[in-house]
Amino acid sequence: MAIVKPFKAVRPTRDKVALVSSKSYDIYATEELESKLKFNPYSFLHIINPGYKYHKQEISDEQRFKLVHNRYLEFKEDAVFTQDNNPSFYIYQKITTISSFCGIIAATSVEDYYNNVIKKHEGTLHKRELLFENYLKNTGFNAEPVLLTYPDNDEIKTIIQEYKQKRAEYEFSTTDKDSHSLWIVNDIEDIEKIIAVFKKINTLYIADGHHRSTSSCLLAENIAKQNPEHTGKENYNFFMSYLLPESQLDIYEFNRFIKDLNGLSVDEFLIELDAFFKIENKGQGLYKPKEKHQFSMYLNGDFYALSLRKSAYQFTDALSELDSEILRQTVLKPILGIEDIRNDSKIVYSQNKSDGLELKTKVDSGAYKVSFGMLPTSINELKKIVDSGLLMPPKTTYIEPKLRSGLTIYEF
Structure with a gap:
């Protein structure tokens, strides 16, 4: 039984979303990154590369994390970001020149990760787990969802198709010729339908984001120990994920x-x-x-x-x-x-x-x-290995879609 939860995303305003969203920081070549930072004041890259503001690229991890938090607050104060009033799911579609992906952005459960409802196929490096946990703790948010996959489901497909008939909250294209659309699911009946359908799904598989998910779980464990009023319902008990049917994964x-x-x-x-x-x-x-x-x-x-x-x-x-x-x-x-x-x-x-x-x-x-x-590697091979309790060797699969940062942000 998979637990999914709607959340109040912090998001770019509709008029700025194309300027704000970015690819993952490490994908950019040095010259391209410099150009983005120089000519686009709204780019999410300013938040995750905060030393640029002070013409200082070499800073410690602790300094950078604190500056990331400060830049994030500035984007909120300047109304580049706003937070939704109601907990919602978010249907996100990405269309490339060769593929199309459409799934649901939701909060998924740390408990499910520990109970092996959410399963991983790769090992993680403890050093990187601790680094990203420290990042999450200091910044207070996550802007890049973990990619989870599930067996194709007609009920979820029907809900998604119904929303795709409506006008999207976001519709924009990027310079790599990809198009992006996002619909907000805040109708209570539809939210309950989505929750109910995922309760009938036994397993979610991590396709991409093993370190992010593990670090989120470490953070939840440590915060819970320090919270005498811990209930298990706090935001830190969940992490943001993009749930995609397995037929849409490109491996x-x-x-x-x-x-x-x-x-x-x-x-x-x-x-x-x-x-x-x-x-x-x-x-x-x-x-x-x-x-x-x-x-x-x-x-x-x-x-x-x-x-x-x-x-x-x-x-x-x-x-x-x-x-x-x-x-x-x-x-x-x-x-x-x-x-x-x-x-x-x-x-x-x-x-x-x-x-x-x-x-x-x-x-x-x-x-x-x-x-x-x-x-x-095929999705069936991946699942067979995971369900056997085994892990793949490093660099076995390169899985798409790769998601943009800053479209939806999850605060702890």
């Missing part, structure tokens, strides 16, 4: 780039691979795998097709069947000597939304010796 793979062959020559490396894979030289023409347990490899000017020899590899659980895990167990660890795939400097990852050409270009540049590509 891409990450390519792997390796800086050296662990002391092996090209021929020696191919011989080592032959123990696990049937190897076909595909020449210089771009090759992409066509089925699971196949990999593309670019090495020494040629593409190769690697097909797993199933007699040489044992499937023991859902994780062992995952292509990223197969590559780790057969190549990265035993042959290339990469023990820690999260932190080893010899391996670099890049999400693959294109035709895979970077597998060739980055190796040809001399920066890497070999690269590997694979098919994306």
Whole structure:
């Protein structure tokens, strides 16, 4: 039984929303970020990059968090942001040149996270958890929802379709040619319908935002300990999420780039691979795998097709069947000597939304010796692993939509 709750979002006014909302801070190149901060006084980037106001980019975390809070208050005082009077759900649609996403922004339960109603598929770094918890504690808000997914549901789909027939509160486009729309659900009957439908859903899966959700839970736990009147209904017991049906998720793979062959020559490396894979030289023409347990490899000017020899590899659980895990167990660890795939400097990852050409270009540049590509993980594979109580290796999935910051803000 999943608990969802309406909340009073702090939002940009309709006339400024296109100027306020931003992509995640770390997506911007340095020059683009500088331009946004210089020419757009309403950008949410001014809040999360507050040192710009003082021409000071290098500040401590504590200083930055306090300044973030101050800039946020300024946006509220200047009426760039206003808070809704009534608790609401928010239907948010994003349409790109290749995909369309439409789901519900809501407050989701910390209790559900601890009770495994909300399930994760990736591990988190405790250092990052503590950093973001400290950020939330000092700023008092979260402006970027966790992306959760659920099995497609006709009742929720009907409610969303009814609202999409009405005029949206927000309708705007961004320079990357994406269009954004948001509808406010504050009708009590519709709110109760949404709550009731989600109560019948047994599991929500975290698609993106593992550190945000874990940090929110740590914050709730610590605040509750300090609150003698804790009831479990306070805002800090929930975190903002974007709930999207699983059929609308776009899942891409990450390519792997390796800086050296662990002391092996090209021929020696191919011989080592032959123990696990049937190897076909595909020449210089771009090759992409066509089925699971196949990999593309670019090495020494040629593409190769690697097909797993199933007699040489044992499937023991859902994780062992995952292509990223197969590559780790057969190549990265035993042959290339990469023990820690999260932190080893010899391996670099890049999400693959294109035709895979970077597998060739980055190796040809001399920066890497070999690269590997694979098919994306399916939602069913993800769920099977999660439901088995297992976690995926780092950089297994790149999931969209990526959400803009500052459209709806959740205060603790």
